[in-house]
Amino acid sequence: MGCLTCQILQGDLIPPGGIFYRDQDFLICHTLDVNILGYMIVSPVRHIQSYDELSSKEAEKLGLHIHILTRFLKTKIHDIEKTYICSFNEETHHLHFHVFPRYPWMLSSENIHTDGKIDAAKIFSQMRKTYKVGINEEMKNKIYLLAEQFKVFLSEYKD
Numbered sequence: 623m624g625c626l627t628c629q630i631l632q633g634d635l636i637p638p639g640g641i642f643y644r645d646q647d648f649l650i651c652h653t654l655d656v657n658i659l660g661y662m663i664v665s666p667v668r669h670i671q672s673y674d675e676l677s678s679k680e681a682e683k684l685g686l687h688i689h690i691l692t693r694f695l696k697t698k699i700h701d702i703e704k705t706y707i708c709s710f711n712e713e714t715h716h717l718h719f720h721v722f723p724r725y726p727w728m729l730s731s732e733n734i735h736t737d738g739k740i741d742a743a744k745i746f747s748q749m750r751k752t753y754k755v756g757i758n759e760e761m762k763n764k765i766y767l768l769a770e771q772f773k774v775f776l777s778e779y780k781d
């Protein structure tokens with residue numbers, strides 16, 4: 623089975639909303655199959671499998687991409703309370719970072735606490751399981767709009 627990220631980079635797989643951003647080193651897309659608006663994936667263009675394989679320059683750029691992306695999400699989607707950032711590379715081995723928006727409605731799910739505290743890993747896991755149902759048409763339209771907004775946001779971005 624081919625690498626999904628490489629398939630996107632080769633144009634063989636179109637993520638919902640299309641490619642949000644791509645340069646010679648990095649790719650930003652919406653998640654392919656989880657019906658949660660603004661759940662984004664940031665990947666290096668190179669097919670590498672772990673964070674330590676990035677060059678220092680790539681690592682710096684990656685930090686900036688994630689920073690700008692989280693700022694964008696917070697600005698455009700007002701009910702995002704927090705953004706989780708994580709990288710596991712178990713299902714897809716091509717190094718990637720999940721930029722995962724935590725919405726208030728997620729907190730009403732069962733089994734998201736450990737010792738009475740919010741457990742981010744549980745929320746992440748549970749939401750992915752519950753909403754990994756494919757992207758519906760309504761969501762596709764929202765993601766497409768989000769991609770357009772991101773392009774404008776980037777072109778006007780100031781630190």
Ligand SMILES: [Zn+2]
Pocket residue numbers: 625626627628629668669670716
């Ligand atoms: Zn790959």
